[in-house]
Amino acid sequence: MWRWIRWLTLVLVALFIASFLPWSISSQAIALPDSLPAASPPESMRVSALPTGTMHSSAMLAFRGGNPLENRDFSMTAVLVQHPRGDLLIDTGFGREVDDQVKLLPLLMQLTTDYDKTTPAAEQLITQGYDLKSLVGVILTHAHWDHVSGLDSLRNTPVLVPTTEQAFISDGGDNSALARQLSADHLKSYAFVNKPYLGFAQQFDVWGDGSVVLVPAPGHTPGSVLVFLTLPSGQRLALLGDLVWQLDGITQLAEKPWIARQLIDEDTDAVRDAIAHVSAIAKKFPQVKLLPAHDAKAMGSLPVYPSTLR
Structure with missing residues (x-):
């Protein structure tokens, strides 16, 4: 009996240590262009945030090596991009049924997080007099539940994903179950073109003016993307x-x-490669403001709709 307890204790200690030791990730070998990609965003383009809630946890569970005694907030925020050719919502944050959805999370995640919710993104827009018909699509950075939850209030809006993420949603797995339920009738896929963008081999320029450019960053899910925005002011x-x-x-x-x-990560090696790539971009082009979806401090720097960046 004691032999099994000692064995289990050693396994748990080993897993704990492995969770927090640094991993060798290097951004030194990433080839980047000499300048930022050209863009000509329209003068009327605007960007704003729609916060829908916050999860509370610790830095230990936020990134490898994080301090277990340091509290961290995980934002759940949709980003509205207003463009004369049609507005886009990037991710959706929490929806109306978030209380029931949280109960479906792995038990460990339920036990180690707490959350607050506000008003779903679509309802915030309606309250401010925004016409939802102006939304031509929801761009998902990926199809996990906390990024699609708010689709329950956007049943008539196309949901845009790359073909690889469409397959991920359709394959029947638990991690894409909510996306499959909420977007089945309005899912539209797009394809990347073989044109480099900040060292990425492919891109999808939504409006053809460089204002909203998507690049593939598989790993967290097979079709995860990064979204690069260029504002009329030149801000990136x-x-x-x-x-x-x-x-x-x-x-x-x-x-x-x-x-x-x-x-939750589908391909950890691909995630490490993408982290190294973005780190290299950050070092060479510090004017590019990086916004991880769940970094409350970073996302909190965006003005909340109806205030906007321009």
Whole structure:
């Protein structure tokens, strides 16, 4: 009996240590262009945030090597991009049924997080007098539940994903079950073109003016994307989805803790490669503002609709 207890204790200690030791990720070998890609965003383009809630946890569960005694907030925020050719919502944050959806999370995640919710993104827009018909699509950085939850209020809006993420949603797995339920009738796929963008081999320029450019960053899910925005002022934003949960993941080259990677990352090697790539971009082009989807401090720097960045 004691032999099994000692064995189990050693396994748990080993897993704990493995969760927090640094991993060798290097951004030194990433080839980047000499300048940022050209873009000509229209003068009327605007960007704003729609916060829908916050999860509360610790830095230990936010990134590898995080302090277990340091509290961290995980934002659940949709980003509205207003463009004369049609408005886009990037991710959706929490929807109306979030209380029931949280109960479907792995038990460990339920036990180690607490959350607050506000008003779903679509309802915030309606309250401010926004016409939802102006939305031509919801761009998902990936199809996990906390990024699609708010689709329950956007049943008539197309949901845009790359073909690889469409397959991920359709394959019947638990991690895409909610996306399959909420977007089945309005899912539309797009294909990347073989044109480099900041060192990525492919891109999808939504409006053809460089204002909203998507690049593939598989790993967290097979079709995860990064969203690069260029505003009329020249400001550059990079929406990182769940490549990392907190900006520390980029600045410290730190992936998610071991247990989180096992639960939700589809390809950890691909995630490490993308972290190294984005870290290299951050070093060479510090004017690009990095916004991990769940970094409350970073996402909180965006003005809340109806206030906007321009």
